[in-house]
Amino acid sequence: MESRRIAVCPGSFDPVTLGHLDIIxxxxxxxxxxxxxxxxNVSKTKTSFDLPERLMLMxxxxxxxDNVVIDILDGLLAEYVRNAKATVIVKGLRAVSDFEYExxxxxxxxxxxxxxxxxxxxxxxxxxxxxxxxxxxxxYFGGDISPFVPECVCEDIKxxxxxxxxxx
Numbered sequence: 001m002e003s004r005r006i007a008v009c010p011g012s013f014d015p016v017t018l019g020h021l022d023i024i025x026x027x028x029x030x031x032x033x034x035x036x037x038x039x040x041n042v043s044k045t046k047t048s049f050d051l052p053e054r055l056m057l058m059x060x061x062x063x064x065x066d067n068v069v070i071d072i073l074d075g076l077l078a079e080y081v082r083n084a085k086a087t088v089i090v091k092g093l094r095a096v097s098d099f100e101y102e103x104x105x106x107x108x109x110x111x112x113x114x115x116x117x118x119x120x121x122x123x124x125x126x127x128x129x130x131x132x133x134x135x136x137x138x139x140y141f142g143g144d145i146s147p148f149v150p151e152c153v154c155e156d157i158k159x160x161x162x163x164x165x166x167x168x
Contacts, residue, residue, distance in 0.1 A: 006086040007031040007119075010077055012041040013054050015157045016061050017135055017149055019127035023092035024061075026121055028068050035084055036062065039073035048136060048161055060152045077105075078112035089118040094128050136161055 009027050013020055013036075027034045038054045040047075049057065051072050062068045073080055081089060089109060091102050099120070106118035123130075130148055139145050139161035146154050 004032040006033045007088040007090050008035045008037050008081050008086045009090040010037040014047050014132050019130040023121050027090045034068045036070045037073045057153045061150045078109045081116045082113050091120050093120045094123045
């Protein structure tokens with residue numbers, strides 16, 4: 001039996017951006033199966049969308065990506081990767097400043113589950129500045145977020161964030 005190359009692409013995706021979508025698409029071209037793993041960022045106490053809402057948004061975004069599935073992480077990433085029989089963790093990098101944190105996380109995950117490798121996909125130049133925080137700031141003040149988020153979720157994000165919450 002041929003083994004499948006399974007990758008996990010974790011993130012908080014609060015909200016999902018075109019940068020996230022780019023990394024997910026590229027990972028789906030490299031692996032037989034990609035699990036987009038929506039997680040809680042413990043360093044952020046306030047989120048714009050709860051986990052089930054982020055899952056719903058991501059479901060809209062991955063339509064047509066047959067080898068991509070979504071799940072929610074409730075625990076350690078390394079344990080999830082082990083249980084999913086995945087061998088790769090895919091992380092996107094925007095800038096050198098992202099690398100230090102992601103490198104620490106990769107080393108910790110390697111210690112917890114040595115069979116998994118972390119690979120970094122660099123963002124495209126048009127997404128280097130893009131983050132969920134940037135999207136939230138623009139949306140909060142009524143700016144046009146359509147160049148930064150998938151069209152299928154743009155209205156959902158605008159309706160939730162436009163001057164209805166504190167900026168995190």
